[in-house]
Amino acid sequence: MKLYSYFRSSAAYRVRIALNLKGLPYETVPVHLLRQGGEQLLPEYRRLNPTALVPTLVDGDLALGQSMAILEYLEETYPQPALLPADAAGRARVRAIAQTIACDIHPLDNLRVLKYLKHEMKVSEESKNAWYRHWVEVGLAAVEGMLAQHPATGEFCHGGQPSFADLCLVPQVANARRFECDLGAMPTIVRIDARCQELDAFRQAAPAKQPDAE
Amino acid sequence: MKLYSYFRSSAAYRVRIALNLKGLPYETVPVHLLRQGGEQLLPEYRRLNPTALVPTLVDGDLALGQSMAILEYLEETYPQPALLPADAAGRARVRAIAQTIACDIHPLDNLRVLKYLKHEMKVSEESKNAWYRHWVEVGLAAVEGMLAQHPATGEFCHGGQPSFADLCLVPQVANARRFECDLGAMPTIVRIDARCQELDAFRQAAPAKQPDAE
Known part of the structure; x- marks a missing residue:
């Protein structure tokens, strides 16, 4: 998996914790939100994630934005350890x-x-x-x-x-x-x-x- | 079920659509966001929902805020018709x-x-x-x-x-x-x-x- 991330992004931070808790190895692809007027605004990043925000998780063919959607995806796809209660x-x-x-x-x-x-x-x-x-x-x-x-x-x-x-x-x-x-x-x-x-x-x-x- | 709602709240509107699609009858409890300086700020509403925002869904003992959490709850508890894809x-x-x-x-x-x-x-x-x-x-x-x-x-x-x-x-x-x-x-x-x-x-x-x- 690849995580397009910015070190200070708290949305990316959420996903990094989830990946760590679930023991899923991933490669960090830095997206500098302040450099070049914001690397997240560059066309190649927008093609991956039309919201032009970090993070984006790439897992196989899937490129997924929105940290809360990523957390739900990780929970469904890699259920252990569970990050949601059972009830x-x-x-x-x-x-x-x-x-x-x-x-x-x-x-x-x-x-x-x-x-x-x-x-x-x-x-x-x-x-x-x-x-x-x-x-x-x-x-x-x-x-x-x-x-x-x-x-x-x-x-x-x-x-x-x-x-x-x-x-x-x-x-x-x-x-x-x-x-x-x-x-x-x-x-x-x-x-x-x-x-x-x-x-x-x-x-x-x-x-x-x-x-x-x- | 009861839905604490304000007619113009788009977060409440999301939940109303979900309840209608799933055919779940509910009682609307209006919370006027502009009257009395905002009825959502009154102590009795805050006890129900500490965020002091609408909507709140009450289903039995559960009082639940946050429209996206409510949608996930409805989907898990009343799965038909599904409002999320299968994959x-x-x-x-x-x-x-x-x-x-x-x-x-x-x-x-x-x-x-x-x-x-x-x-x-x-x-x-x-x-x-x-x-x-x-x-x-x-x-x-x-x-x-x-x-x-x-x-x-x-x-x-x-x-x-x-x-x-x-x-x-x-x-x-x-x-x-x-x-x-x-x-x-x-x-x-x-x-x-x-x-x-x-x-x-x-x-x-x-x-x-x-x-x-x-």
């Missing part, structure tokens, strides 16, 4: 937590959005950073609410094994820390992030460990 | 199209985001509308690219039956038209939207047909 209600809960990050936080703080705010809307650096922190803090507060009082929360977001929810949470927490967001009111998130960091699969997927890290 | 590659393709809309377009043009742009960032009405159209047009152009040249595209986004992709596409096209986005370069999307509108399940899920429509 429908548990699977629903894990997907809802994952998508609170993947739909409600990450898209708003994506590089292309920050660029639009700066270059098209001409907002100040201060205003742009306030935007970033706002959506992280609102979104992670919701995730904290989903985790803190639910009986299914365990060492990880759902029970004793990592799931899609943890795969989304850890990269989002890393970004939150990079932008100095306030995680003081989110003890459950901080605890689960620390538990994930004990696992090699999570540590090796971190931005600093990627071949294209700067 | 892993097809399922991946459908989810990738759906999530290009659910992750790359819709979150940026959500009501709470438009409110933030207006009230916190103080951007002009013109600038806010340009933002709205920008993300719809960039995102739908990517979807058009995923559809136009792929052999699996049929009467619907994937073959001859509606799937998650169509459930996301139709509400997004409705919003695009409401905000006068340019769909001129998107003939495949326009054709598939028209095909979906032939089905009662799609027509009955439209905002104007909801009990809380204004």
